[in-house]
Amino acid sequence: MNLVDKLIIQADQALRTLVPGSVAATSPNPADQAPKPVLNDSAQRHAASLMRINHTGEVCAQALYQGQALTAKLTEVRTSMEKAAQDECDHLAWCETRLHELDSRPSLLNPLFYGLSYGIGAMAGLAGDKWSLGFVAETEQQVCKHLQDHLQQLPAEDGKSRLILEQMLADEDRHAVNARAAGAASLPAPVQQAMALMARVMKAATYKI
Numbered sequence: 001m002n003l004v005d006k007l008i009i010q011a012d013q014a015l016r017t018l019v020p021g022s023v024a025a026t027s028p029n030p031a032d033q034a035p036k037p038v039l040n041d042s043a044q045r046h047a048a049s050l051m052r053i054n055h056t057g058e059v060c061a062q063a064l065y066q067g068q069a070l071t072a073k074l075t076e077v078r079t080s081m082e083k084a085a086q087d088e089c090d091h092l093a094w095c096e097t098r099l100h101e102l103d104s105r106p107s108l109l110n111p112l113f114y115g116l117s118y119g120i121g122a123m124a125g126l127a128g129d130k131w132s133l134g135f136v137a138e139t140e141q142q143v144c145k146h147l148q149d150h151l152q153q154l155p156a157e158d159g160k161s162r163l164i165l166e167q168m169l170a171d172e173d174r175h176a177v178n179a180r181a182a183g184a185a186s187l188p189a190p191v192q193q194a195m196a197l198m199a200r201v202m203k204a205a206t207y208k209i
Contacts, residue, residue: 025093043155048104055095067121133184140176
């Protein structure tokens with residue numbers, strides 16, 4: 001495929017990511033067989049806000065991986081990015097389903113965060129595959145930390161959301177391990193800190209919006 005073909009595919013992927021109901025999971029939803037929890041209004045709103053953050057996180061992950069796949073130099077790295085992006089599609093669909101079950105919606109800020117993340121991913125790919133993989137490893141490490149935090153914050157009764165986040169945590173940890181095994185470079189401390197700051201801004205904004 002030439003660059004124009006790749007860009008058309010990337011634009012299609014962006015629309016699928018950002019338009020609610022456009023992404024279908026290829027793996028079973030881990031919460032499908034769990035009983036419907038009984039939540040009071042406050043617990044339901046809090047669970048929905050947490051799942052909205054996680055949904056936006058998956059939007060960002062899609063954009064990061066798509067941007068990196070566009071500019072990755074080695075075929076095996078590009079293939080790895082595309083496979084990881086498929087896992088994130090599953091996560092995106094699961095989070096969206098759970099948001100609907102909680103009578104909520106995705107964040108209105110998703111297009112903004114998609115654009116920012118896509119640009120960061122493309123620049124990481126241009127920097128070289130070892131730095132691109134390093135970015136993946138660091139991103140996934142930070143995602144694992146916030147998923148662990150959300151598992152602590154979820155209402156105890158919300159077993160459905162818990163099952164989804166536990167599977168996401170396992171998948172994200174696997175992505176980080178795979179990136180390191182493929183030769184990921186360790187990112188400089190200022191870059192790690194900037195990534196953590198952007199994540200905090202995203203979480204604070206999408207909790208309510």
